[in-house]
Amino acid sequence: MKGWIGKLLRVNLSERSFRSEPYDEAFAQKWIGGRGMALKILWDELKPGIDPLGPENKFIVALGPISGVPAPNTGKAVVAAKSPLTGGYGDGNLGTRVTAQLRKAGYDLLVVEGRAEAPTILAIEDDRVEFHPADSLWGRGTYDAEEALQRAYGKSAGILLIGQAGENQVRYAVVRSLQGRAGGRPGMGAVMGSKQLKAIVVKGSSEIPLSFHEDYRATTRADLKKVHQLDRQSGWSRQGTAGVLAWCNEVAALPVRNFRKTSHPDAWRIDGERVDAARVATYGCPFCVFPCGIAVHDREGRESELDYENIGLLGSNLEIFELDQVASLNYLCDDYGLDTISAGSVLAFYADAIEHGAAEGSFRFGDAEAAKALLGLIARRQGVGNLLADGVMRMGRAFGKGSEAYAMHVKGLEISAYNCKFIPGMALAYGTSPIGAHHKEAWVITYELKETPRDSYGIEKARKVIELQRIRGGLFEFIVSCRFPWVELGWDLDHYAGYFRMATGLNWSLDDLYRVGDRIYALMKAFWAREFPNWSRKMDYPPPAWFDPTYADREGIIAGKVLEVEQYDRLLSLYYHLRGWDERGIPTRRTFKDLELGEEMKALEPWVRLE
Ligand code: PTT
Ligand code: SF4
Numbered sequence: 001m002k003g004w005i006g007k008l009l010r011v012n013l014s015e016r017s018f019r020s021e022p023y024d025e026a027f028a029q030k031w032i033g034g035r036g037m038a039l040k041i042l043w044d045e046l047k048p049g050i051d052p053l054g055p056e057n058k059f060i061v062a063l064g065p066i067s068g069v070p071a072p073n074t075g076k077a078v079v080a081a082k083s084p085l086t087g088g089y090g091d092g093n094l095g096t097r098v099t100a101q102l103r104k105a106g107y108d109l110l111v112v113e114g115r116a117e118a119p120t121i122l123a124i125e126d127d128r129v130e131f132h133p134a135d136s137l138w139g140r141g142t143y144d145a146e147e148a149l150q151r152a153y154g155k156s157a158g159i160l161l162i163g164q165a166g167e168n169q170v171r172y173a174v175v176r177s178l179q180g181r182a183g184g185r186p187g188m189g190a191v192m193g194s195k196q197l198k199a200i201v202v203k204g205s206s207e208i209p210l211s212f213h214e215d216y217r218a219t220t221r222a223d224l225k226k227v228h229q230l231d232r233q234s235g236w237s238r239q240g241t242a243g244v245l246a247w248c249n250e251v252a253a254l255p256v257r258n259f260r261k262t263s264h265p266d267a268w269r270i271d272g273e274r275v276d277a278a279r280v281a282t283y284g285c286p287f288c289v290f291p292c293g294i295a296v297h298d299r300e301g302r303e304s305e306l307d308y309e310n311i312g313l314l315g316s317n318l319e320i321f322e323l324d325q326v327a328s329l330n331y332l333c334d335d336y337g338l339d340t341i342s343a344g345s346v347l348a349f350y351a352d353a354i355e356h357g358a359a360e361g362s363f364r365f366g367d368a369e370a371a372k373a374l375l376g377l378i379a380r381r382q383g384v385g386n387l388l389a390d391g392v393m394r395m396g397r398a399f400g401k402g403s404e405a406y407a408m409h410v411k412g413l414e415i416s417a418y419n420c421k422f423i424p425g426m427a428l429a430y431g432t433s434p435i436g437a438h439h440k441e442a443w444v445i446t447y448e449l450k451e452t453p454r455d456s457y458g459i460e461k462a463r464k465v466i467e468l469q470r471i472r473g474g475l476f477e478f479i480v481s482c483r484f485p486w487v488e489l490g491w492d493l494d495h496y497a498g499y500f501r502m503a504t505g506l507n508w509s510l511d512d513l514y515r516v517g518d519r520i521y522a523l524m525k526a527f528w529a530r531e532f533p534n535w536s537r538k539m540d541y542p543p544p545a546w547f548d549p550t551y552a553d554r555e556g557i558i559a560g561k562v563l564e565v566e567q568y569d570r571l572l573s574l575y576y577h578l579r580g581w582d583e584r585g586i587p588t589r590r591t592f593k594d595l596e597l598g599e600e601m602k603a604l605e606p607w608v609r610l611e
Helices: 025-031 034-045 098-104 142-151 188-194 215-229 235-250 272-278 308-314 322-334 340-355 368-380 392-399 423-432 445-451 460-477 482-491 492-504 510-531 565-579 589-593 598-604
Strands: 007-012 015-021 060-061 075-083 089-095 107-114 118-127 130-135 158-161 175-176 181-183 196-205 279-283 293-297 303-306
Touching: 025 034, 025 510, 034 060, 034 075, 034 089, 034 107, 034 460, 034 510, 060 130, 060 188, 075 098, 075 215, 075 392, 089 181, 089 188, 089 340, 089 460, 089 510, 098 158, 098 196, 107 175, 107 196, 142 158, 142 175, 142 196, 142 322, 175 188, 188 196, 235 272, 235 293, 235 308, 235 492, 272 279, 272 322, 272 589, 279 303, 293 322, 303 322, 322 340, 322 368, 340 368, 340 392, 423 445, 423 460, 423 565, 445 460, 460 492, 460 510, 460 565, 492 510, 510 565, 510 589, 589 598
Parallel strands: 007 107, 118 196
Antiparallel strands: 007 015, 060 075, 060 107, 075 089, 118 130, 158 175, 158 196, 175 181, 279 293, 293 303
């Protein structure tokens, strides 16, 4: 089997046991890697209805055929589990040395089961697995703890770890690596915490045991040079993801004041130009040819890596327009291991609920110092932080008084930094994202605003959402490689089909690969339907505030405009139809069969009536 090592490492923390398990070519070709393999394992092995924070949940690190081997930006890993935030399938994608080290150690995947009796470091070195006490690290932030781990295990070791937020099972705790990368928005860090797993350390000493086609190394080496030479002086390459902020402000898509507004006159103070000017260092993931992580100094003088999402949610959405204060909030999220998007949304929702009489407290928009203190309470689940640690969906239920309408989430996952109260296609992308509201699956907004009428709910928008989901949520998540060379530098997708062919020896086209993406999307939907037997299409709706004229902008280019509910519903039906899903948004029998998911369909039948 070329392209795959063909082995996964299964570790049980309760029993302190481990074993290497082979998997066959049929499994590899059907699910490819990353999200595909992780999903299939969770589908097969998790009993429906289990507590995501109980020992029955499994935490998976999954790699793909080209991850960890030299090719443009292949130092990424997927982390996956049943989500404690949404109750559905959850995953994320982060840059880490674990990718190459795990493959050098001889595995494509790591599956962690059970729950350790005491805080633990899982140390993997080639075929050795050890369980080391983590008492001295428990309670420490990710910067400090990762430094200590590097001292103990060496600079080249691959490390995934959690901060206090993961330890205390904050439902939107992330996994961290390389002191700058973060992944697993739907609470993958909380799943590690629930297992008392502070860190995973991986070291492999051999060459990655793969037999690639002879052209592979020559081609990828040449491509690494070519990508390096592409123009990176354009705004987005120079300013990192922060380059998009000024545009969002201009087109009325910025989250401001818990998404109540879509632009702000002070937004320029935290835009990409300002971030680039304040840059003190640039960081990136392993094998990256154009590192995008721009670090600036925060108010306390610490280095903090700023991306657009972090600035949008911790800055404009909280009406904080001092870049160094936004950087401080970002630093704290990174150190505690909180997802910046959810944390920013939680704080904004709290301020909004207080202002509208649904919650008690003194927190106000614009108060950076109070926001810093609240992040500490959330990470430790102290005082009001205990409720805030559960995310906006549960906060809305607790506050009541109509506040659920402006709790900004889809399926429980907080919305990232595109304010779509009048952007139907991007709202559909959030609604149908298979892990809850995440822009990573279909970033359709630039196409929509540049190439279509903003107020159209035409089929071309549903088509584009699916096209992008196939590439971003499909291809890049199962071959497991950073999508930025394609997104930011226009590195053609055919290159990836070529890498896949040379790595695996399978003569597949991009369309063949997209079909795998469709299969994964169908099974992710089945996962949700099995967990929520009363599943309804309303779960694929954005929050009520985006349909309610009382939440419309009062001024600016979209004054008075919001989404129209009947039109959105029609667009959703078009999307379902194109995907071969029924009117509830569940794949039909025919679709299951076409995608070779007959076995999975049978497993779903006792839970949900299928059409
Ligand atoms: C991702 C989400 C994003 S998406 C951002 S900024 W982005 C936020 N980053 C956070 C952070 O930082 N610290 C923190 N405590 N919380 C954070 N939450 C937010 O998490 C990231 C880059 C980025 S930066 C993006 S878009 C691309 N994402 C990719 C993806 O999803 N798949 C893929 N194949 N390639 C990608 N390349 C880009 O990677 P989640 P990273 Mg992240 C500090 O994981 O759960 O998907 O959430 O991994 O290595 O840091 O790189 O404007
Ligand atoms: Fe990591 Fe950014 Fe490089 Fe992608 S472009 S590999 S996210 S540093």
